Amino acid sequence: MEGEQDHPLLVRARRLATDLLAPAAQRVDRDGLPAAHLDALRTSGLLGASAPQTYGGSGVPEAVARDIQETLATGCCTTWFVQAQHQSPLRLLAASDGPAKERLLPELASGRLLAGVAYAHVRSFPWVPVRATAERGGWRFDGTVPWYTGWGLNDVMLLAGIDADDEVVLAFAGTGEERGLRASEPLRLVAVSSSRTVSLRLDGLWVPPESVVLRTPRERWAGTDLAHAANVSPAVFGVAEAALRVLEETGTEAAMTAHGLRTEVATVRRQAYALADHPAPDHVVPERTALRLRALDLLRTVTTAAVVAGGGRTTGLDHPAQRLARESLFLLVQGQTAPVRRAHLASLASGSKPAASS
Template sequence: MTTAAHPLVVRARRLADGLLAPQAERVDQEGVPASHIEALKGSGLLGVTAPAEYGGADAPAAVARETAEILAGACCSTWFVLTQHYTPVKLLASTELPVRERLLGPLVRGELLSGIAYAHVRAFPRIPVRAMPERDGWRFDGTVPWYTGWTLNDVMLLAGVSEADEVVFAFAEAREQPGLRPSPPMRLAALTAARTVSLDLHGLWLPGESVVLRTPREKFALVDRPRNTNASPAVFGVAYAALDLLEGNPEAKETARSLRGRLDEARREAYALWDHPVPHERIEERLAWKLRAHDLMRTATTAALVAGGGRSMGLDSRAQRLAREAMFLLVQGQTAEVRRAHLGHLSGFPGPTDAPGSAG
């Protein structure tokens, strides 16, 4: 870990070891508590890469990745609520619109937590949420299939597509209100604790000053693509947590040693691509290392289950929780492109992600 001495990495490790990991099995069954969110708000981790003038740490991307690894490996549900916060902060930091001065400081300093409601934009040509100009603002209609952190978040970043094929991003309060109705909390095979709902939008009106970005849908797709073809730090976090379990078992130490070397290599190569100066280049390589990381995470968490024997079937088993979290991470943020590549990889059919010099 190359950023271990950074104060935010130290803080994340302290939070993970002292609070998140010891309670992770209970949280998995009962839900992320408000006390976890308050601890995160007070940790400085909500503004890892945000501008210093707004209270952020302005830390390198490597620090953000490592803190994500640490938190995801300790309690993936809590990490998943937190990770929704970073895109709104990034968008606010890059705009000069009035909403920046209203929200960026409070979000960076931990006074507010934001969720996101825009993954549905990736469903094109389906348009689950429409945005229409109305009364010096925007009206949103449709269904947000997934919204994480309900009752934990203070605000949400909502997106809809206009008739001009423009994606409109705007902030709304994360609460039931005229034009916005949440579903009951979803019961999921993994990360139910992250409090995910769907949102029914029927005439939700937001003022023009709530808008943070309007951009052509094709331009959004170009910028968004590398986010889903890069390997997620959470994948490495869960995989390393499984290896830590294996290393505590005398029968499994050699398995852990072998997997750790391969995981270290995948992490190094994947993060080098994260840092490539042109984010939308080398997509096939990004996908290849993403799939290699998925393979290693799946193998590590399966090995932890096997090493645990029958005890792994208990809901209080850390190995089982990690295996279910790994299952979730296989499809988190999935696009049609990633799904096709992953299925081809699993089937053994040759394709771009199996090319020489790439992970296959």
């Protein structure tokens, strides 16, 4: 809607992406994420855009929150990825009750604290990488978190484990010199390698009961997670927009290619966001999954076109086209669930493009 496109926070996100993030994206990819980017996010109000106003956030409509995420990804996918970790804990706290909400939500909404997440491993069930055990009135976590983004950049993490009753236990823990917590060296990734993604070894990490924000049967958690993961990440459209801009600036022929691709991306974006806003999203999971695959296929096409149009010079690490192509590879698997992976492999095996709904 036109009014939503003029929302002050979205205008602020566009300015931040244009003036700070995009000009530094190549340097961030090569040298690391500077503190200035996170400081700008902390002071901009964007980190708490979705948080309730009563807790210091802005309570923006979902469409505005989504566009903010897309805009940040257009500027710099690495910066987007680090701050995106903050959004899930914030939303979970906003929907919860208890001492963790009162203690942490105002800090996360204001940006005084930056949060990360350590729960993707729950999708590996029946393999249980992290076990949660009730102990001393709180919870003990043991095992390995294979993937944790923002180590040394964020202040708290939302950690998940599975207990003996197959319940998912979600609790907040510190990210400093915590007893029973050890981080690996930063992982070398094909893209967003400056996000300081590590694996975590948990050996009796204990959290008090007031830090627990949710306990729920694993099957219930998996159902909610599946419905959410079927959506297209706004970052897919953000990186696609960045690649389209590179393509448009390459020359007349490339700009003509960009024109046709931009129309197709806009169509899939409109359909994907309409389904994400469906009043009963659990009933349209197959349709949203198909659009997720279609959007990823388009992203691969757009970033490939940017590489092809620029010729051999795009293979240089100083050229944005190769970075965007690598980011498209990353987004193929970011937030992926087993059902999404199976659907994607099936579409690739059949040699047909995932169909977008009309």
